[in-house]
Amino acid sequence: MTMFPRVIAVVAASLLLGATAFAQAPATEAPAAASKAASTAKKAHKTQKAQKANSTASLECTKEADAKGLRGKERKKFRAECKAKAAQPN
Structure with a gap:
């Protein structure tokens, strides 16, 4: 094989393989999505923590109401x- 067909084969291969590198989109949205996910996770954690505290107070108030035999209004x-008092900081 002579030099010219080898050069043509190398150029053709580099064009075919090099085109895939330029076809990829830049990753500019990934950091924004990651920060949004982290923010959402923090909010969910705070909400779960607040719900846990509220449910604990609610259960205690329910037990007290049962002990007092309260019904209706x-x-x-x-x-x-009772829940309002529990929500106030000490």
Whole structure:
């Protein structure tokens, strides 16, 4: 094989293989998506923490209402006041 066909083969191969490198899109959206996911995870953690605290207070207030034998509107009022007191910082 002479030199000219080898050069043509190398040029053709480099054009075919090099085209795939230019066809890829730049990764500019990945950092924004990662920060959004982290922000969402932080919010979810805070929400879960607040719900856990609220559910604990709610359960305690329910137990107290049961112990007092409250029913209906009195029970609802007592639980609302009890949960409000539990939500206040010490």
